[in-house]
Amino acid sequence: MEMRMTFVWGRSSESPEMYVFNLVSVFVLSLLVECLSHTRFVSSETDNIVAGLVQTGLYGARITMAYLVMLAVMSFNVGVLLVAVAGYTLGFLVFGSRVFDRSEYQKASDLPPLTC
Template sequence: MNHDHGMEGMAPPPQLTNGTSGMHQHKMMMMMHMTFFWGKNAEILFSGWPGMRAGMYALALIFVFVLAFLVEWLSHSRLIKPGSSNVSAGLVQTFLHAMRVGLAYLVMLAVMSFNGGVFLMAVAGHTLGFLLFGSRVFKKNTEVLSYDKTSDLPPMSC
């Protein structure tokens, strides 16, 4: 009578170099937060960064703020000169789009650290960037407010 319940031919769990099975590996790994938390001890974008020092955490918050701000600047900027050839304008537009998407993904990954300070700085960066470059606050009344006319790139959509 066979009592292995269909387990024949299956390899045993891999052994680690120290002789323990894969089931004990989790003791060596750091836990990742899956809910928002407050504090400077977070990993943002890179393993071990910003570390345990408050100054590096503040630098990380400034970095996330600047990334979010740059996303808004790129979203509302006019960097292509009128009269440019379609090929050169299209290449510049494609490069700007790639930069905006890359920066937006970096902001998203930073927010996925679930650190409350990182989240607030990302929102603040997007907010200030939109206030300065996308809102009516600093526009003349005669300027057209259509996003098709005020930016080289179309609006981002999720």
């Protein structure tokens, strides 16, 4: 098995259909990470215990998806890197920026921000 430490273009062993599926999967995962990072799912009237359990579940899901994207990027494939960045960017545009002004929904997220 070849271990490379530089970014490469293209696919090495999978079929073209599987490569496209992998790219779409990484894009969707990174988009969902941004969705969970900037969306409020728990209302202020929710019981603290239920709200805490929902927040914990959402946090676990977000961290799992973020690590899966990170592992995909560690394949050192430029295509995977580009779709991950595109997914995070589009996710921030839709869910985190003021482009789609949702002033009545523009409250803080249920989850703490991802840190680098």
